[in-house]
Amino acid sequence: MANKDFEFISREEKLDSEQTRRSLTYWQDVWRRLKKNRLAMIGLIGVIIIVLFGILGPIFTPYKYSDQVLDFSNLPPRFDIYNIADDEYIFLTKEYRVLETTSKGELISRIDNIHKDQVNKIYYFAKEYEVTLEANTVGNYTPTETLGANAVYSTKWGIALEDSTNAAGVIAQIVYIHPNSPFQGVLMEGDSFDIQSNQNLTEIMLLADPNSTSSASTLIEGRMGSQAVIDALEANNGVEYFVVGDPQIEVNFSYKLMDPEDRPAGYEDVLITVTYEGKELTEKSDTVSNSTYLWGTDSLGRDILTRVMYGARISLAVAFVATIVNFIIGITYGSISGYKGGGVDNFMMRVVDIINSIPLTLYVILLMVVLRDVVIDVTLFGRYFVIFKGGSGLGTIIFALGSVYWVGMARLVRGQILGLKEQEYVLAARTIGVSTTKIITRHLVPNAMGPIIVSMTMMIPSAVFTEAFLSFIGLGVSAPQASWGTLANDALSGLTTYPYQLFFPAAAIAVTMLAFNFLGDGLRDALDPRLRKG
Amino acid sequence: MRSYYVKRFFSAIFTILIIATITFFLMRMIPGGPFTRERQVPDEILAALNARYNLDDPLFIQYLNYMKGLVTFDLGPSFRILGYSVNDLIREGFPTSAKIGILATILIVSVGIPVGIISALKQNSPIDYFVMFMATLGVTLPSFVIATFIIYFFAGQLGWIPSNGLNSPLAYIGPTIALSGYSLSFVARLTRSSMLEVLRQDYVRTARANGISEFKVIGKHALKNALIPVITYIGPMIAAILTGSFVIEKVFALPGMGGYFVESVTNRDYTVIIGMTVFYAAFYIIMVFLVDIAYSMIDPRIKLSS
Numbered sequence: 001m002a003n004k005d006f007e008f009i010s011r012e013e014k015l016d017s018e019q020t021r022r023s024l025t026y027w028q029d030v031w032r033r034l035k036k037n038r039l040a041m042i043g044l045i046g047v048i049i050i051v052l053f054g055i056l057g058p059i060f061t062p063y064k065y066s067d068q069v070l071d072f073s074n075l076p077p078r079f080d081i082y083n084i085a086d087d088e089y090i091f092l093t094k095e096y097r098v099l100e101t102t103s104k105g106e107l108i109s110r111i112d113n114i115h116k117d118q119v120n121k122i123y124y125f126a127k128e129y130e131v132t133l134e135a136n137t138v139g140n141y142t143p144t145e146t147l148g149a150n151a152v153y154s155t156k157w158g159i160a161l162e163d164s165t166n167a168a169g170v171i172a173q174i175v176y177i178h179p180n181s182p183f184q185g186v187l188m189e190g191d192s193f194d195i196q197s198n199q200n201l202t203e204i205m206l207l208a209d210p211n212s213t214s215s216a217s218t219l220i221e222g223r224m225g226s227q228a229v230i231d232a233l234e235a236n237n238g239v240e241y242f243v244v245g246d247p248q249i250e251v252n253f254s255y256k257l258m259d260p261e262d263r264p265a266g267y268e269d270v271l272i273t274v275t276y277e278g279k280e281l282t283e284k285s286d287t288v289s290n291s292t293y294l295w296g297t298d299s300l301g302r303d304i305l306t307r308v309m310y311g312a313r314i315s316l317a318v319a320f321v322a323t324i325v326n327f328i329i330g331i332t333y334g335s336i337s338g339y340k341g342g343g344v345d346n347f348m349m350r351v352v353d354i355i356n357s358i359p360l361t362l363y364v365i366l367l368m369v370v371l372r373d374v375v376i377d378v379t380l381f382g383r384y385f386v387i388f389k390g391g392s393g394l395g396t397i398i399f400a401l402g403s404v405y406w407v408g409m410a411r412l413v414r415g416q417i418l419g420l421k422e423q424e425y426v427l428a429a430r431t432i433g434v435s436t437t438k439i440i441t442r443h444l445v446p447n448a449m450g451p452i453i454v455s456m457t458m459m460i461p462s463a464v465f466t467e468a469f470l471s472f473i474g475l476g477v478s479a480p481q482a483s484w485g486t487l488a489n490d491a492l493s494g495l496t497t498y499p500y501q502l503f504f505p506a507a508a509i510a511v512t513m514l515a516f517n518f519l520g521d522g523l524r525d526a527l528d529p530r531l532r533k534g
Numbered sequence: 535m536r537s538y539y540v541k542r543f544f545s546a547i548f549t550i551l552i553i554a555t556i557t558f559f560l561m562r563m564i565p566g567g568p569f570t571r572e573r574q575v576p577d578e579i580l581a582a583l584n585a586r587y588n589l590d591d592p593l594f595i596q597y598l599n600y601m602k603g604l605v606t607f608d609l610g611p612s613f614r615i616l617g618y619s620v621n622d623l624i625r626e627g628f629p630t631s632a633k634i635g636i637l638a639t640i641l642i643v644s645v646g647i648p649v650g651i652i653s654a655l656k657q658n659s660p661i662d663y664f665v666m667f668m669a670t671l672g673v674t675l676p677s678f679v680i681a682t683f684i685i686y687f688f689a690g691q692l693g694w695i696p697s698n699g700l701n702s703p704l705a706y707i708g709p710t711i712a713l714s715g716y717s718l719s720f721v722a723r724l725t726r727s728s729m730l731e732v733l734r735q736d737y738v739r740t741a742r743a744n745g746i747s748e749f750k751v752i753g754k755h756a757l758k759n760a761l762i763p764v765i766t767y768i769g770p771m772i773a774a775i776l777t778g779s780f781v782i783e784k785v786f787a788l789p790g791m792g793g794y795f796v797e798s799v800t801n802r803d804y805t806v807i808i809g810m811t812v813f814y815a816a817f818y819i820i821m822v823f824l825v826d827i828a829y830s831m832i833d834p835r836i837k838l839s840s
Binding site: 354358361362365366367369370465468469472473474475488489492495496499502506509510511513514517 | 549552553557560561563670671673675676678679682685686690780781784795796799800802807814815818
């Protein structure tokens, strides 16, 4: 091999071949280590999802957290449906209400209980239609076909009636409905039209089937002939609604003792049979998910999903703000104590020791009670300002949590500052005359940030926990607002019948705790790899 | 050593007095008194009530009177529960809370620590994963969720245990498990991680190298050091279990102190609130004090002079 086989490389090329890597800052390095920790990343994603769930969730649901639909109270997320006609399904709630649903589990309406046979425990339900007879539905409906000689016609509402008789006496039977009439689609020709004469005309009851069971006929007292019905309709411009239907659905809730071997001591089972138009429905058609209220409803018919999302807002807001308050108090207190040292430190730490020896939960409870009734107001320049208003609201909880749990943070910061203040760069800063405040805020606290952040991540779940605890013993936010704790508390009374009402808020708490704990552990490892445990 | 205990004792009493003072004035800050009802009470009756309970004295005199009572362990009468003193309420409620609390503590110590040790010894085995899974679950579920789950499942669905009251021995199972759930999981996790750390220490290796039986290495050499952080936690935990029992007592409908405390808070029964707070605080401080002593006995390196 001769010399000419080799070649000098230029200086640039020489530099280029050296292995260099962009130097990472402390936080970039932390992020790199954190990314490698799978559990921590799951935690981080979980935290982001929960926060988004709380912030954006309520925007996407059609309900408000306070919307009540009493007809749809205590509905589970999954239920059994019975097919009663082609495309009509019913769902029998645990409170013996009958709801009309679709095959996909969308709730349509509640079917009214029109008669109760208390002796035999048979309940009769009829479908309810709403016909709004308002001024704007008044038309001049000219009949499109010739009507019988006995027919009485209302051009105002487009409906023709004729007297007919049945076992109970004279009834008004519908012989014609105009295609544009408001009754179109609700009543059919052949249906009978009874008005309870003693009733207020704003609530007229229509019973479509005159040949129904004896129970229904008890309702058809005080019947009116066709002319009277038409007169009543014509006279009225603002009938709000009609109840239309017949007792198509019979639900027999009679009790039947179970086989003694199968039944736990002291228990009876309720035997429920559902009969539609005299035909007994023996088997439920399907078990479907509630697609109107995905997570079901609570005892006032409020959507649990919306309330859990709203609860996330409240619970997380309490946790975040309380943590920030703790952070501010703790950092101020701890850094002053640590930096000043000596007598000041000694005194401040004695105070911390005393606070630390108090069971803090008690003080949070006491503060909640005190703050509930406190209103701080001032009159400045002739104007009235309310600085702080108690009440069992958010502010009270945040204040109580924030003002009590800063002790741990103060100790942590003090310990960090004690070590850091001996470093040369602090001495250098002091020599060139940097003020104490600036040394603390610019030089000491940023360098102590690692453990502080870990402690804050751990403080958030414990604040969620404490808030849930307080709400659970009745000191939380007041209705209709909801936090996860109050939701769990509300669910307690109906626990055996409606366990799902507790499940969702409890799961939300547990998932949040898990996510923040994973993230906190990961952050601790990433910020100080020496602390990593096997 | 003795002078340290004496010093700690006095500082504990001082702390209790401070707590009583803070609580006293905190309660007096609340607008509206214990006799404020929905229905307006006539002024004469209010005055008579205030006179009966010495609430018409100047605040400072009231404070002195209260402190005088406190020193002689007389916590005053209840304003709301007629004919009961705070001492009576504590006497009535504390045994129930204490029974559940002691059972829970026994459960935590006798299950949490062994489980943690086993988990550490079998690190990364299915047993370890199972224990850690359960422990993580226990730490993330609030006690009221555990309690309601127990009621729903074991009392309701299976009917094995009563769902409320304490009338049979079986009835203790639910509240005990619910009350210990969080701490049990925490102790198991703590024992595991501190055991793992100790097992990596040189002196454990030395002990093994010397041919000491594995049982002795773990039981005598490793465990002693591994338990120090656990004991630090258990002391305040016992007091916390008492306060945590508010929820458990509510869910299981037990006639304990927690119920009285929460009730007094909503009723603004001043003396009961202050009395029970002071009682809890004293209990807590005594527990922490006992832990310090236990510390020095287990680990002679800890100096109690500072």
